[in-house]
Amino acid sequence: xxxxxxxxxxxxxxxxxxxxxxxxxxxxxxxxxxxxxxxxxxxxxxxxxxxxxxxxxxxxxxxxxxxxxxxxxxxxxxxxxxxxxxxxxxxxxxxxxxxxxxxxxxxxxxxxxxxxxxxxxxxxxxxxxxxxxxxxxxxxxxxxxxxxxxxxxxxxxxxxxxxxxxxxxxxxxxxxxxxxxxxxxxxxxxxxxxxxxxxxxxxxxxxxxxxxxxxxxxxxxxxxxxxxxxxxxxxxxxxxxxxxxxxxxxxxxxxxxxxxxxxxxxxxxxxxxxxxxxxxxxxxxxxxxxxxxxxxxxxxxxxxxxxxxxxxxxxxxxxxxxxxxxxxxxxxxxxxxxxxxxxxxxxxxxxxxxxxxxxxxxxxxxxxxxxxxxxxxxxxxxxxxxxxxxxxxxxxxxxxxxxxxxxxxxxxxxxxxxxxxxxxxxxxxxxxxxxxxxxxxxxxxxxxxxxxxxxxxxxxxxxxxxxxxxxxxxxxxxxxxxxxxxxxxxxxxxxxxxxxxxxxxxxxxxxxxxxxxxxxxxxxxxxxxxxxxxxxxxxxxxxxxxxxxxxxxxxxxxxxxxxxxxxxxxxxxxxxxxxxxxxxxxxx
Amino acid sequence: xxxxxxxxxxxxxxxxxxxxxxxxxxxxxxxxxxxxxxxxxxxxxxxxxxxxxxxxxxxxxxxxxxxxxxxxxxxxxxxxxxxxxxxxxxxxxxxxxxxxxxxxxxxxxxxxxxxxxxxxxxxxxxxxxxxxxxxxxxxxxxxxxxxxxxxxxxxxxxxxxxxxxxxxxxxxxxxxxxxxxxxxxxxxxxxxxxxxxxxxxxxxx
Numbered sequence: 178x179x180x181x182x183x184x185x186x187x188x189x190x191x192x193x194x195x196x197x198x199x200x201x202x203x204x205x206x207x208x209x210x211x212x213x214x215x216x217x218x219x220x221x222x223x224x225x226x227x228x229x230x231x232x233x234x235x236x237x238x239x240x241x242x243x244x245x246x247x248x249x250x251x252x253x254x255x256x257x258x259x260x261x262x263x264x265x266x267x268x269x270x271x272x273x274x275x276x277x278x279x280x281x282x283x284x285x286x287x288x289x290x291x292x293x294x295x296x297x298x299x300x301x302x303x304x305x306x307x308x309x310x311x312x313x314x315x316x317x318x319x320x321x322x323x324x325x326x327x328x329x330x331x332x333x334x335x336x337x338x339x340x341x342x343x344x345x346x347x348x349x350x351x352x353x354x355x356x357x358x359x360x361x362x363x364x365x366x367x368x369x370x371x372x373x374x375x376x377x378x379x380x381x382x383x384x385x386x387x388x389x390x391x392x393x394x395x396x397x398x399x400x401x402x403x404x405x406x407x408x409x410x411x412x413x414x415x416x417x418x419x420x421x422x423x424x425x426x427x428x429x430x431x432x433x434x435x436x437x438x439x440x441x442x443x444x445x446x447x448x449x450x451x452x453x454x455x456x457x458x459x460x461x462x463x464x465x466x467x468x469x470x471x472x473x474x475x476x477x478x479x480x481x482x483x484x485x486x487x488x489x490x491x492x493x494x495x496x497x498x499x500x501x502x503x504x505x506x507x508x509x510x511x512x513x514x515x516x517x518x519x520x521x522x523x524x525x526x527x528x529x530x531x532x533x534x535x536x537x538x539x540x541x542x543x544x545x546x547x548x549x550x551x552x553x554x555x556x557x558x559x560x561x562x563x564x565x566x567x568x569x570x571x572x573x574x575x576x577x578x579x580x581x582x583x584x585x586x587x588x589x590x591x592x593x594x595x596x597x598x599x600x601x602x603x604x605x606x607x608x609x610x611x612x613x614x615x616x617x618x619x620x621x622x623x624x625x626x627x628x629x630x631x632x633x634x635x636x637x638x639x640x641x642x643x644x645x646x647x648x649x650x651x652x653x654x655x656x657x658x659x660x661x662x663x664x665x666x667x668x669x670x671x672x673x674x675x676x677x678x679x680x681x682x683x684x685x686x687x688x689x690x691x692x693x694x695x696x697x698x699x700x701x702x703x704x705x706x707x708x709x710x711x712x713x714x715x716x717x718x719x720x721x722x723x724x725x726x727x728x729x730x731x732x733x734x735x736x737x738x739x740x741x742x743x744x745x746x747x748x749x750x751x752x753x754x755x756x757x758x759x760x761x762x763x764x765x
Numbered sequence: 766x767x768x769x770x771x772x773x774x775x776x777x778x779x780x781x782x783x784x785x786x787x788x789x790x791x792x793x794x795x796x797x798x799x800x801x802x803x804x805x806x807x808x809x810x811x812x813x814x815x816x817x818x819x820x821x822x823x824x825x826x827x828x829x830x831x832x833x834x835x836x837x838x839x840x841x842x843x844x845x846x847x848x849x850x851x852x853x854x855x856x857x858x859x860x861x862x863x864x865x866x867x868x869x870x871x872x873x874x875x876x877x878x879x880x881x882x883x884x885x886x887x888x889x890x891x892x893x894x895x896x897x898x899x900x901x902x903x904x905x906x907x908x909x910x911x912x913x914x915x916x917x918x919x920x921x922x923x924x925x926x927x928x929x930x931x932x933x934x935x936x937x938x939x940x941x942x943x944x945x946x947x948x949x950x951x952x953x954x955x956x957x958x959x960x961x962x963x964x965x966x967x968x969x970x
Contacts, residue, residue, distance in 0.1 A: 288797040356808060360801045368797045377774040394804065398812040402819065409910065414900040417823065433828040434903065438819060445815070473777065481772060729776035761779050 204290035205716055206275045211607065212297050213271030220304050221264035222678075227256040229675045236668025238649035246648040247335035250319030253646075254336075255311075257322030258344070261450065262351060263304060265592055269457040270355070270393065271300060273599060274362050274386045276607065280706035281380050283371025283724050283746075285717045287361045296361070299354035303347045310336065310343035318344045321646070323443055326418040326436050330411040332425060342411060345404040352397045352404075362390045371705075373726035377481065378745070380704045380730040381474065384481050385460020388488040389453045395492070396449035403442040410434070437502055444495035451588055452491040456484055458595035459526055462548050464730070465598045466530055468702045469545035470537030471741050473731035475529040483522035490519045500571045509568040516566035520559070527556055538734060538741070542700070543617035547598035550625045551591050558587025561636065576646070579639025582632045590628045597624070597681070604685070605699045606706055609713045610692030616684040623677035630670035634663050703744050704730040735760075802948050806955050809918065813959055816914070817966060820907050824970060832904050834968055835891055841884035842964055848877040849957045852950035859946040862939050867946065871930045874953070878923060885916050904970075911963050915956065922952050 200208060231252045234244045244252075275293065279286055287293045310317035319335030320328060328334045330341055366387045370379075379387075406417040410431070418439040419431035459480075467474040474480060496504065496512040530552055539545065561583035565571045574580060597620070604612050643650070643660055650656060650664075697712035710720045724746040732743040738760060739753040752760035823829065855870025889909065899909045929945040 289801065356805075360804050363804055364797045364801045367800055368795075375774060375776070376768075376771045377776040394808050395811050398808060399815055402812055402815045405910070405914075406819070409899075409906065415906040416828070416900070416903055417819070417906060421828075430900070432903075433826045435823060435826060438822050441822075442815065442819065477776060478772070478774075485772075731777070 202294065204286070204294045206279050206287050206290070206293060207607070207714065209293050209297050210272050210274075210276035213267055213275060213300065214273075216297075216301055216304055217264050217268040217272060220259055220308070221268075222682075223308070224256045224259035224264060225675055225678065227252040227259075229672060231256065232668040232671040234648065236665040247319055248316070249648045250321070251317050251335050251340070254319050254322050254324075254344075255307075255317050259307070260589070261322065261454070262348070263307065265454045265588075265596075266355070266393070266450070267300060268596060269454060269461075269592070270362065270386060270390060271297065271358055273382070273457060273461060273603075274358070274390065276603065277380075277382050277706065278362055278365050278386060279369070280606075280709070280714065280718060281383050281704055281730075282366060282369065282374050283705050283719070283726060284365060284369035285719065285723070287365045288369050289361050289364070292357050293361050296354050296358035299350060299357065303351035303354060306343055306347040306350060310340045310347075313339040313343065315339055323440075323447070324407070325443075326407060326410065326434075326439050327420060327422060327431075330407065330419070331422075331429075342408065345408050345411075348400060349404050352401045355393055355397055359390045359394045362386065363394070371723045371726060377478070378726055378729045380460075381463040381477070381480055381484075382457070382460040384484050385456040385458070385463075388484050389456040392449045392456070392488050392491060393453045396446045396453065399442050399446035403439055403446075406442075407439065437499075440499050440502055441496070444498045445492075447498060448495040449491045452487055454588065454592050456488060458551070458592045459484060461599045462551050462595045463530065463533075464704065465544050465548040465595075465602050466533050467731050467733065468602075468700050469540045469542055469548070470534050471540070471733045472533055472537040473729075473733055475532040475535075476525070477729065477731060479525055480529055483525050486522040487519060490515060490522070494519060497566055497571070500568050501575045506568075513566055513568050517563065520563055520566075523559060527552065527559070542601075543612070543614060543621060544598045544602035544700075546618065546621045546625075547594050547601065550621065551594035551598065553625075554586055554594055554628070555591040558583055558585075558591055562587055574639055576644050577639040578635040578643045578645055581645050582635035582639060585628075585635075586632050590632065594625075597621070600685075602700065603706075604688070605695045605712075606697075607713055608689055608692070609694060610688050611695040611699065612688040612692060613684050616680055620677060620680045620684065623680070624674055627670050627674035627677065631667050631674065634667055638663060698744075701740075701742050703732050703742050705745055708744050708746050796944060798944060798948060802951060806952070809955070809959070812914070813911075813963070816907075816911060817962070820911075820966065820970075823903050823907070826903075828902070829904055830902050831970060832892070832897055832902075832908055832967070833895075835888050837884060837888045837891060838964060838967075841881050841888065842960065844877050844881040844884060845957050845960055848874050848881065849950075849953050851877065852946075852953045856947050856950040859939055859943045864933075864939050867939055867942065868933050871926070871933055871946070871949075874949075875923065875926055875930060878919060878926070878953075882916060882919060882923075885912055888912070908967060911967070915960055915963060918956055918959075922949065922956065925949060925952070 199205075203209060203212075230244060231249065233241055234249055275287070278284075307317075315336050315338045317336050318324070318329065318340035320337075320341060324341070324344065330337055334341075336344075366379075366383060403418075406415075409415040410417055410419045414430055416431040416434035418436050419429070419434040420436060421432050422429055463474050463480060494512055494516045496508065497516045500509055500512075534549075561579070565574060565580065565583055601612060601617055604610075638660060641657075641660055642655060643664075650661065695712075697709060698707040700707070705724055705726070706714070708724060709715075709718055725748075726745045727747065727749060728743065728745055730745055732745075734741045735743060737754050737756065739755055743752055743760070749760050754760050851870055851874040855867055855874060858866035858870055889912070892905070892908070897905045897908075899906055925945065926949055929942050929949060932942050932945075
């Protein structure tokens with residue numbers, strides 16, 4: 178037997194009956210995925226609101242009395258941390274990872290369903306701990322999302338009492354939740370693939386999620402280790418990171434610790450984290466593009482190798498976040514070199530997406546619009562990344578809006594474009610209903626143009642030297658008045674984008690309630706999740722028998738076949754051909 | 766390596782219609798729990814490795830003054846080594862199906878593990894009484910953090926051990942616990958290795 182029967186055993190099933198077992202304490206990967214997604218989107222909306230508050234302060238300084246400098250820094254910190262860790266990581270891996278891995282590899286569930294359930298509840302716990310920091314005395318931490326010591330735990334920084342402790346605790350708990358989920362995803366991909374599903378027949382979504390999970394398993398420990406050591410410094414007075422220092426006229430007990438050590442540990446997590454978010458996005462967007470362009474993905478093997486190569490390289494570039502920490506020039510040279518090398522596999526991926534569209538039979542559906550939007554924003558953010566990867570360019574730009582613009586294009590807008598593409602693409606599978614297309618298109622165009630209106634001017638402000646991290650500019654001689662006007666414009670655009678996200682929320686809720694029912698494969702896609710007997714898939718996914726896979730997931734517009742797609746699980750003799758001969762595929 | 770072989774496959778070509786083609790070819794014969802444990806051990810390895818890297822970096826700074834060595838740690842190392850040996854023996858017994866030996870082996874391994882934990886706590890007390898407090902020097906901080914983290918992993922292992930031992934004692938068939946005995950033994954060997962590395966690090970620096 179060349180497959181592991183665990184996925185095929187009826188007695189592994191745990192059919193739930195009561196409402197609570199079905200939707201609350203559920204061990205079904207699909208329910209867990211939606212729980213992960215709902216929590217992530219909810220906490221993401223908090224972070225979105227925080228960014229709107231920040232923008233109000235930046236665009237109209239001295240107007241909003243209720244935002245003082247301390248609060249502003251708290252907004253910045255919480256916005257960053259929530260978006261990167263609690264929204265993007267959780268939604269891509271906990272949400273789409275959970276939903277798509279078993280369905281796309283033809284398994285009944287994750288291999289450890291109980292651990293999976295535990296993962297989502299521990300994740301919820303981490304979110305609750307994080308949100309609790311809004312309500313403790315001193316408020317949440319305002320140390321910036323990178324939490325650099327010594328200021329993160331020194332008096333004078335907002336939230337240096339309870340806020341930072343809750344933040345570190347929440348991160349540690351999140352890492353435990355992620356590890357439980359991550360072990361599950363990796364083992365499931367390795368172990369529970371159905372008959373005929375070789376590694377190279379897996380859709381790129383699974384590849385992206387698989388490699389990102391491995392990155393996460395090895396990168397999050399660095400954050401875990403630094404969170405432990407920083408908690409010791411804060412609570413027990415050790416000096417891992419805390420240097421000897423005088424704070425507000427008082428000599429602290431700490432002795433010669435190394436804040437730079439923290440930076441190394443943090444970024445050893447922090448840089449792979451970028452790819453923990455990006456790789457699933459790469460995978461998901463590849464599947465969306467291929468399906469809606471009715472063409473096989475261009476260079477499938479290259480796409481897989483690029484994912485693996487980017488994953489490997491992401492562990493040796495971390496210090497490019499630390500060019501301004503005063504490092505040895507040779508050290509900076511090494512990291513600039515590795516950073517620029519990453520551009521190669523990444524560029525291969527971008528070319529392949531564009532070439533997938535080339536001469537495709539493109540259907541401009543809502544998911545396709547978002548996927549194309551992703552190519553624009555990612556290319557844009559990626560190119561400015563090449564600027565900042567060079568030490569000499571990074572040094573003057575590092576503390577300006579240019580970095581904000583680069584980072585938000587590449588790590589903010591583009592993954593979010595993929596998230597929207599994926600939510601719209603898989604919504605009919607998850608709910609059995611179709612969303613409202615007009616509202617979806619309004620959402621896309623408003624978001625696409627809106628985010629450009631926010632971030633494009635920021636590049637220019639960055640070149641002017643407008644500093645980031647400032648609560649307000651005050652009177653700054655080298656900045657023309659127009660810089661402030663532009664900042665006000667950016668704020669208007671930000672509010673616009675934020676408001677139009679409500680269209681999305683409304684569309685989802687309204688469609689769940691009143692949406693038109695749709696059949697199981699509305700996009701005429703080939704991968705396994707669209708071939709389930711029920712829509713949305715029932716518990717156990719496949720009915721009595723697991724599907725058998727005969728080909729890869731990209732058999733679109735094949736010459737000689739009547740339909741323009743051949744699902745992975747249709748036996749060659751059942752494929753209708755134009756000449757009536759049996760369909761056996763092709764040779765290159 | 767079949768992994769590398771398989772990523773050179775050309776999936777767009779016709780590959781024959783053998784329905785059993787592919788499947789989980791790289792993981793064949795490994796129970797999912799075995800894979801998950803190995804992945805978990807890799808994660809734990811990374812955690813300890815990062816602490817050790819941090820240790821070396823922090824050691825270079827001026828305020829570092831090494832701790833004296835406690836002889837108790839040699840005794841503890843011996844205890845943990847004995848645990849590992851017993852675990853290995855129990856694993857062999859479980860393979861052969863000797864229910865009685867598995868019982869004795871699991872209980873004995875647990876007792877020695879608890880003795881190790883007790884020994885480690887005593888070493889902490891000894892250091893604390895001699896004035897080497899957690900916060901008084903970074904070398905001390907690392908000593909407490911590394912031994913503490915290792916101890917927590919031992920306690921985590923003991924939780925799994927409790928479940929399997931309870932099963933063995935309540936008369937479950939050896940077949941039903943064979944896998945968990947095997948996984949326990951792998952985990953114990955791993956923690957022994959980690960401990961030896963930590964011990965060497967603490968002794969020689």
